[in-house]
Amino acid sequence: MVQRIEQAGAEFELGYWAIRGLGQPIRFLLAHAEVAFSEVRLGVNQDGSIVADESHDWTTHKDTLSVPFPNLPCLIDSSGPAEVRLTQSNAVMRYLARRFDYCGDTASNQICIDVLQDEAYDLRNSIAETVYTLGAEYKAVFDEFTSTAVPDTLTGLRVICPNGESIHTNGLNNYFLIVQNWSFVFQPKQTSFQSIRAFF
Ligand SMILES: N[C@@H](CCC(=O)N[C@@H](CS)C(=O)NCC(=O)O)C(=O)O
Numbered sequence: 048m049v050q051r052i053e054q055a056g057a058e059f060e061l062g063y064w065a066i067r068g069l070g071q072p073i074r075f076l077l078a079h080a081e082v083a084f085s086e087v088r089l090g091v092n093q094d095g096s097i098v099a100d101e102s103h104d105w106t107t108h109k110d111t112l113s114v115p116f117p118n119l120p121c122l123i124d125s126s127g128p129a130e131v132r133l134t135q136s137n138a139v140m141r142y143l144a145r146r147f148d149y150c151g152d153t154a155s156n157q158i159c160i161d162v163l164q165d166e167a168y169d170l171r172n173s174i175a176e177t178v179y180t181l182g183a184e185y186k187a188v189f190d191e192f193t194s195t196a197v198p199d200t201l202t203g204l205r206v207i208c209p210n211g212e213s214i215h216t217n218g219l220n221n222y223f224l225i226v227q228n229w230s231f232v233f234q235p236k237q238t239s240f241q242s243i244r245a246f247f
Pocket residue numbers: 068069105118119120134135136137
């Protein structure tokens with residue numbers, strides 16, 4: 048079973064697990080662009096209860112996707128004359144960014160946003176690796192994260208946005224959408240990586 052969340056008139060459909068993960072920036076972008084979209088959420092039943100075997104959800108759903116590289120998230124856009132189906136979360140974000148004018152209005156802004164998007168993805172992966180490491184190995188992975196990934200990211204951000212300004216396009220940008228997904232990590236009140244693990 049999967050959970051289907053239908054929106055009236057939706058021409059976009061997002062397939063993903065019933066978690067934030069790599070799907071949330073796509074949800075943010077569609078929501079900000081005020082685009083109706085339906086969702087297929089795997090790993091939960093229609094009533095939201097967790098399925099006993101989520102891998103069965105995926106193996107069954109995977110066969111219906113008709114994409115060269117089946118994966119999650121997967122976006123289906125039925126708004127044009129030819130249906131578009133694509134996977135790879137950053138490819139989905141860029142596709143939607145081009146479509147809804149979030150990809151930067153000058154060549155240098157476009158480069159900047161592309162770089163920041165991939166940096167955000169890498170940092171997100173570092174966070175995920177850290178919070179999903181349990182037991183005795185956790186401290187070493189956490190120390191590595193705080194001594195390399197965090198300062199490297201902050202250094203890069205200071206170079207790219209020296210005065211703390213952001214790069215706006217259509218009132219928002221890809222980077223902001225993605226950063227929204229993990230910015231809470233840097234909030235002073237957020238002290239427990241256990242709670243971050245739950246968030247993902
Ligand atoms: N690079 C891919 C990674 C996708 C990925 O790892 N998706 C996970 C969920 S976050 C998944 O469960 N994929 C299905 C699979 O691994 O078979 C992307 O950015 O979309």
